[in-house]
Amino acid sequence: MRTPSLYSQDDPISAAMKPPPTETDAERNVRLMAEAEAKRVSDQIDEDLRQERERMKRKKGDVKLLLLGQAESGKSTLQKQFQLMYKPNSLDQERISWKTVIYFNVVHSLKHILNTLEAWDDTLDEDPIEDAESISQPKSRVNGIAQQPSPSASLMTASSMPSGLTSSPAWSNGSSHTLNVSREPGAVQISNLRRRLTPLMATDAPLADRLSGGITVSGSGKGSVYVRNGWQARTIENALGRRKLSHETEVKKSLESSYDSGQDILVQDVGRMLAAAKDDIKDLWSHPTVKGLIARRKLKLDEWSEFFLRHISRVAAPDYIPTTDDILHARIQTMGVAEHVFDVNIHGKSVSWHLFDVGGARGQRHSWVPYFDDANAIIFVAPVSAFDQYLEEDPRTNRIDDSLQLFTQICSNALLKSVHLVLFLNKTDLLKAKLETGLKVRKYITSFGERSNDYETVVQYFRAHFLQVHRRNNENRRVLYTHFTSVVDTKATQRIIGNVRDSIFRGYLQSAALV
Numbered sequence: 001m002r003t004p005s006l007y008s009q010d011d012p013i014s015a016a017m018k019p020p021p022t023e024t025d026a027e028r029n030v031r032l033m034a035e036a037e038a039k040r041v042s043d044q045i046d047e048d049l050r051q052e053r054e055r056m057k058r059k060k061g062d063v064k065l066l067l068l069g070q071a072e073s074g075k076s077t078l079q080k081q082f083q084l085m086y087k088p089n090s091l092d093q094e095r096i097s098w099k100t101v102i103y104f105n106v107v108h109s110l111k112h113i114l115n116t117l118e119a120w121d122d123t124l125d126e127d128p129i130e131d132a133e134s135i136s137q138p139k140s141r142v143n144g145i146a147q148q149p150s151p152s153a154s155l156m157t158a159s160s161m162p163s164g165l166t167s168s169p170a171w172s173n174g175s176s177h178t179l180n181v182s183r184e185p186g187a188v189q190i191s192n193l194r195r196r197l198t199p200l201m202a203t204d205a206p207l208a209d210r211l212s213g214g215i216t217v218s219g220s221g222k223g224s225v226y227v228r229n230g231w232q233a234r235t236i237e238n239a240l241g242r243r244k245l246s247h248e249t250e251v252k253k254s255l256e257s258s259y260d261s262g263q264d265i266l267v268q269d270v271g272r273m274l275a276a277a278k279d280d281i282k283d284l285w286s287h288p289t290v291k292g293l294i295a296r297r298k299l300k301l302d303e304w305s306e307f308f309l310r311h312i313s314r315v316a317a318p319d320y321i322p323t324t325d326d327i328l329h330a331r332i333q334t335m336g337v338a339e340h341v342f343d344v345n346i347h348g349k350s351v352s353w354h355l356f357d358v359g360g361a362r363g364q365r366h367s368w369v370p371y372f373d374d375a376n377a378i379i380f381v382a383p384v385s386a387f388d389q390y391l392e393e394d395p396r397t398n399r400i401d402d403s404l405q406l407f408t409q410i411c412s413n414a415l416l417k418s419v420h421l422v423l424f425l426n427k428t429d430l431l432k433a434k435l436e437t438g439l440k441v442r443k444y445i446t447s448f449g450e451r452s453n454d455y456e457t458v459v460q461y462f463r464a465h466f467l468q469v470h471r472r473n474n475e476n477r478r479v480l481y482t483h484f485t486s487v488v489d490t491k492a493t494q495r496i497i498g499n500v501r502d503s504i505f506r507g508y509l510q511s512a513a514l515v
């Protein structure tokens with residue numbers, strides 16, 4: 001008699017999968033062992049999933065913390081700091097997925113630079129730096145990019161360029177890799193660089209597609225990519241030709257062990273192209289015309305663009321693995337609401353914290369409300385460096401104004417009237433750098449008037465506005481905890497997270513009558 005197998009005798013599907021009648025004893029043993037192993041793996045996956053579901057389920061006593069604020073304010077970066085603090089291994093596991101994001105950030109930035117150059121005929125006219133922004137228009141409008149109010153302003157001026165990239169550009173020292181263009185005018189140099197960078201630029205759309213899985217969100221004018229919770233795993237699915245992996249846990253496991261974005265042909269190709277184009281990228285980034293357009297604020301680069309271009313030697317190296325600092329600077333827009341669970345220990349007691357990181361663009365804000373109910377705490381993130389920036393979604397709205405309006409809505413929302421409220425006045429490092437370049441706050445915020453343009457005066461001015469909003473919308477007389485932050489600074493941010501955790505716990509334990 002044949003040894004019973006896992007296949008049922010009655011089930012037609014099982015009948016179809018039945019081993020052939022000619023199966024030998026040895027083959028049968030191998031098959032039975034394989035079936036047993038498959039069942040063991042399947043049971044383990046089910047168990048892992050059950051535990052994951054259990055963990056995600058909010059229990060009485062768990063803390064629900066929302067991260068709110070406009071797009072680009074730093075919510076996901078703050079979430080990464082929580083992850084680093086309370087679940088450091090998980091960031092390691094997804095480290096390699098960030099390579100795709102960082103490559104996309106680099107390629108997209110280069111494309112923006114080249115498009116803007118094209119709109120200005122690849123030349124720098126003689127506009128004085130001071131008033132360039134108000135008086136000059138692009139000469140050609142090949143793609144209109146230079147005309148779009150960019151939500152970010154560059155901090156980079158000729159004097160603050162990193163020395164490694166400015167001291168000896170290839171065309172001034174006759175270096176061989178730029179096809180001997182040393183005596184040609186700047187426009188020819190740029191046109192040569194553009195030609196050589198064209199294949200790399202063509203990877204912008206496929207990289208975006210890899211990350212988003214082909215989903216585009218209307219209003220993402222800068223061509224940014226939006227991703228949903230769990231994009232790291234889906235990037236792998238996308239790389240495998242959208243073949244649905246049979247199990248969520250299987251995806252996670254492949255992330256942990258075997259997957260390397262080095263296996264993704266697209267990422268591999270982009271890595272090779274970047275390595276080959278490294279000197280051209282450096283030359284473009286340090287080109288006098290590019291520096292001039294930046295200084296005249298005709299070319300505006302986001303902070304992550306500048307960060308990765310400054311570190312291009314490292315990022316374009318063939319064996320590049322993103323550092324934690326790179327991951328903190330990488331930019332990818334959040335779509336919807338992403339939940340993250342951490343076990344937080346305090347006074348010997350472990351409490352699950354459910355952190356909700358929301359998409360901050362206007363088109364994403366409708367998805368926040370269902371999460372207001374029963375929230376314990378909110379960290380509202382407002383980027384104070386954004387005084388000279390306008391919303392991507394509505395170029396007429398100054399980003400500080402938008403933050404204040406949004407904060408008004410949060411403070412006055414009836415569902416949130418008893419939540420613990422924390423305000424992060426973020427991107428203080430960028431604010432300092434902008435003020436150091438001489439950018440005047442009063443040019444963008446007229447009410448700032450003739451106050452001194454120094455960092456302390458400016459941050460206190462913005463803080464006073466947020467405090468006023470809170471005071472006017474504070475029926476319940478709750479406290480507002482305010483912090484000046486730069487959430488890319490791990491040491492400082494983790495100290496602040498510790499403070500926030502303690503203050504949330506104090507209020508929470510009292511209200512839950514657990515003390």
Ligand SMILES: Nc1nc2c(ncn2[C@@H]2O[C@H](COP(=O)(O)OP(=O)(O)OP(=O)(O)O)[C@@H](O)[C@H]2O)c(=O)[nH]1
Pocket residue numbers: 069070071072073074075076077078303304328329330331332333334335358359360361426427428429430485486487488489
């Ligand atoms: N220099 C600096 N960069 C920051 C700071 N906070 C955030 N960033 C950068 O700003 C960019 C946007 O940050 P995110 O955390 O993605 O912004 P977000 O609020 O999650 O944006 P959405 O998901 O679109 O709502 C990233 O490239 C971050 O590295 C900061 O304090 N200083």
Ligand SMILES: [Mg+2]
Pocket residue numbers: 075076077332333334357358359360
């Ligand atoms: Mg985000």
